[in-house]
Amino acid sequence: MANGITSMAKLIGIPTREDVEVHIDHHYTVVEINLLGKANVRREDVHVMTETTHLLLKLYMPVPESVYSSTRVFKRGQIYSIPFRFIIPHQLTSNVCQYEVQTEAVRSHHLRLPSSLTGFDKDNLATNVTKIQYSVRARVFSIKDGTPEEPLVPILESEHPISILAPSPEDPPLIIDEHDLHYVLxxxxxxxxxxxxxxxxxxxxxxxxxxxxxxxxxxxxxxxxxxxxxxxxxxxxxxxxxxxxxxxxxxxxxxxxxxxxxxxxxxxxxxxxxxxxxxxxxxxxxxxxxxxxxxxHVHILEDEVSERKAGGSRGSRDITVVGNSRSxxxxxxxxxxxxxxxxxxxxxxxxxxxxxxxxxxxxxxxxxxxxxxxxxxxxxxxxxxxxxxxxxxxxxxxxxxxx
Structure with a gap:
């Protein structure tokens, strides 16, 4: 399979097409096209490497009957084009974040669509240890009479990455105190x-x-x-x-x-x-x-005010009166x-x-x-x-x- 997906999704909607080229005849029943978003965290230890994947987004693109050939056969050597368009949501569904959080503000952020952390044509200051990756996946299924609904195994499958800069609202400034480990005013x-x-x-x-x-x-x-x-x-x-x-x-x-x-x-x-x-x-x-x-700035004590001539600022010098109690x-x-x-x-x-x-x-x-x-x-x-x-x-x- 080949496709016409650009390297960066600059718009909220992604209009493009999926081109299918086959080398042998394939009888099929249905074509499924998805937009997927996943978060991936990899940890390498001395003896073992662990990888955690979190599914953020899974959208289905309905393929109209008019796109399918009347014979439901992909013939060898021919190219079949299937147009599709995805509207990327600003928010994720609530089942994405069903974990315990300290505040609802944290959950609100977790349900926003994150931007890609891989696949850009410029340096995005990220490593391969963490990834936020989006892709368009096309799968072709052949469902015979009497075949169980699950699991279905595709006879053809291809997945193409895209990069997304997601929209995000402006948040208020952080409230920082002296106990914060990352910021000092x-x-x-x-x-x-x-x-x-x-x-x-x-x-x-x-x-x-x-x-x-x-x-x-x-x-x-x-x-x-x-x-x-x-x-x-x-x-x-x-x-x-x-x-x-x-x-x-x-x-x-x-x-x-x-x-x-x-x-x-x-x-x-x-x-x-x-x-x-x-x-x-x-x-x-x-x-x-x-x-x-x-x-x-020259500081004088209150008791000395009567003994000095205080005239405010003069040139690059400023006279300030401070209380006796101040150190x-x-x-x-x-x-x-x-x-x-x-x-x-x-x-x-x-x-x-x-x-x-x-x-x-x-x-x-x-x-x-x-x-x-x-x-x-x-x-x-x-x-x-x-x-x-x-x-x-x-x-x-x-x-x-x-x-």
């Missing part, structure tokens, strides 16, 4: 001139979630986005100047979470991950970076602040980004990792969700440390 590090010198101060980077990115229907185009990072430097001595800020790298991390058992929760949030993550990354395309000049190093009542904006895009010319999804066995999430050099290296990251048409990255949170 703020990170602090010591600044040194070199490895052996004393710290010149402490620097803190903090960010909110970046703006969403919209993907095109075919995944080959995407809008740009921006990450905003607020930076504060607390010098160890009044004469210590703030360091120069530089963006060392900006990368997109693709995390594929998988488990042979259905997950009861989202794997990328909370303190107890229910799945293991395989992380692959690629550099983001940085359009521009802008860092504001350092502003010096403040009176010898260095200075903080320097600045902010950095990183405008970036996804490398869609070389990669395809299946929109973020959470299925029973497999999840795909994305993280934007930004490494900042400030007399050393401070690594931060912002998580993002990709959604299919209307597809966009839904930014989740800011993450510290190595992803």
């Amino acid at each position: 703020k990170e602090t590090a010591s600044v040194r001139k070199n490895m052996f010198s004393m710290p010149t101060g402490q620097i803190t980077a903090e960010s909110s979630q970046p703006q969403a990115i919209r993907l095109g229907l075919d995944g080959h185009a995407a809008s740009s986005s921006s990450a905003y990072i607020n930076i504060a430097f607390r010098p160890a001595a009044p004469d210590m100047l703030p360091p120069q800020i530089k963006i060392k790298s900006t990368r997109v991390l693709a995390q594929t979470w998988a488990s042979p058992r259905p997950a009861p929760s989202f794997p990328n949030v909370g303190g107890n991950p229910c799945r293991e993550a395989i992380t692959l990354s690629t550099p983001a395309i940085v359009d521009s970076t802008r860092t504001t000049p350092w502003i010096q 403040l190093n009176e010898s260095v009542p200075i903080t320097h602040t600045c902010s950095t904006q990183v405008d970036f895009k996804l490398p869609t010319s070389s990669h395809v980004f299946p929109p973020t999804f959470h299925s029973c066995l497999i999840s795909r999430t994305y993280t934007l990792e930004i490494k900042i050099a400030a007399g050393g290296t401070l690594s931060t990251a912002a998580s993002s969700d990709l959604h299919g048409p209307r597809r966009r990255i839904l930014s989740e949170a800011f993450r510290g440390g190595v992803a």
